[in-house]
Amino acid sequence: MRAAELVGAKLFELRERERPSPGESEVLVEVSDVGICGSDVHWYEHGRMGDRVVDEPLVLGHESAGTVVETGAAVDGLAVGDAVTVEPGVPCRECEHCRHGAYNLCPDVAFMATPGTNGAFREYVAWPAEYVYALPDSVPTREGALCEPLSVGVHAVRRAEIGVGDSVLVMGAGPIGLLAADAARAAGAGDVAVVDVVESKLDRAVDRGADLAVDSRETDVTAAVREAFGGGVDAAIEATGAPPAIEATLDVPRAGGTAVLVGLAPEAEVPVDTFELVRRQLDVRGSYRFANTYPTAISMLDCGVVDAAGIIDFEAPLGRIGDAFERAAEPDVVKGVISVD
Ligand SMILES: [Zn+2]
Numbered sequence: 001m002r003a004a005e006l007v008g009a010k011l012f013e014l015r016e017r018e019r020p021s022p023g024e025s026e027v028l029v030e031v032s033d034v035g036i037c038g039s040d041v042h043w044y045e046h047g048r049m050g051d052r053v054v055d056e057p058l059v060l061g062h063e064s065a066g067t068v069v070e071t072g073a074a075v076d077g078l079a080v081g082d083a084v085t086v087e088p089g090v091p092c093r094e095c096e097h098c099r100h101g102a103y104n105l106c107p108d109v110a111f112m113a114t115p116g117t118n119g120a121f122r123e124y125v126a127w128p129a130e131y132v133y134a135l136p137d138s139v140p141t142r143e144g145a146l147c148e149p150l151s152v153g154v155h156a157v158r159r160a161e162i163g164v165g166d167s168v169l170v171m172g173a174g175p176i177g178l179l180a181a182d183a184a185r186a187a188g189a190g191d192v193a194v195v196d197v198v199e200s201k202l203d204r205a206v207d208r209g210a211d212l213a214v215d216s217r218e219t220d221v222t223a224a225v226r227e228a229f230g231g232g233v234d235a236a237i238e239a240t241g242a243p244p245a246i247e248a249t250l251d252v253p254r255a256g257g258t259a260v261l262v263g264l265a266p267e268a269e270v271p272v273d274t275f276e277l278v279r280r281q282l283d284v285r286g287s288y289r290f291a292n293t294y295p296t297a298i299s300m301l302d303c304g305v306v307d308a309a310g311i312i313d314f315e316a317p318l319g320r321i322g323d324a325f326e327r328a329a330e331p332d333v334v335k336g337v338i339s340v341d
């Protein structure tokens with residue numbers, strides 16, 4: 001099978017690798033669609049993530065879908081020919097976090113496209129059936145692949161405990177921001193504001209139903225929110241990792257409101273006005289990856305409350321993955337998808 005391996009910063013090589021065979025509880029998936037994630041682009045551009053370095057060839061890609069072509073002896077519930085989406089993290093299933101269901105916090109998770117675990121920019125992936133989900137006919141694999149970023153949005157919305165009629169602000173109109181905004185609306189949010197620095201992305205947020213779009217290069221976000229929402233929003237979700245956006249996320253909730261941080265800042269430390277956090281009694285929460293979200297994401301796509309196709313800007317074949325990554329890194333691109341077959 002062909003696999004696109006990242007061998008160093010800005011360098012993919014398409015290599016012929018042995019087709020994996022599924023273990024007892026695994027299925028073999030013939031991969032058809034894989035989204036290009038911001039984290040993939042980061043690995044591609046720098047050959048590293050913080051102190052983790054690509055010292056062996058690494059297959060990127062963790063937003064994948066395809067078709068089951070083989071099943072292990074102990075697999076039931078999935079059959080050859082099923083269209084499926086693949087949850088990229090396989091936790092240990094034994095630690096305290098796993099046993100409580102918060103398996104996104106498992107310290108021993110094998111997560112696709114991180115050193116030690118190859119991702120999905122290849123023709124076949126063998127994966128535990130427990131983390132592979134059948135897609136209904138209404139959800140093409142191209143959209144099913146985006147259950148991963150949608151899951152990040154769903155998890156953030158759950159962390160924010162968004163209720164019916166709540167006002168919500170989402171920082172960032174990238175894939176996570178747009179899908180989190182959709183998930184917030186699906187959870188019953190009232191007015192949803194979206195903030196970004198790229199006009200075309202804000203336009204897209206409005207097309208998708210944002211009630212307020214704020215360009216933070218031109219407008220003071222806190223002032224705009226106070227004007228539109230009185231004392232502030234019920235919940236704010238940060239999906240950029242940009243330090244000024246993180247600061248604004250802690251500024252915009254009403255007293256007693258919630259701020260959920262999803263984006264990773266380039267440096268861990270961002271100045272915080274602790275006096276304000278206390279005085280306004282904010283709930284500030286981290287949101288890391290996701291757990292127990294795939295069935296939810298699939299049903300959201302199935303009933304059409306989320307337009308995953310609408311965030312896709314372009315598709316490219318596996319053989320042109322280098323060009324596709326260059327394009328995905330452009331500021332106005334929300335999502336690129338690699339077609340593997
Ligand atoms: Zn992703």
Ligand SMILES: [Zn+2]
Nearest residue numbers: 092095098106
């Ligand atoms: Zn665990």
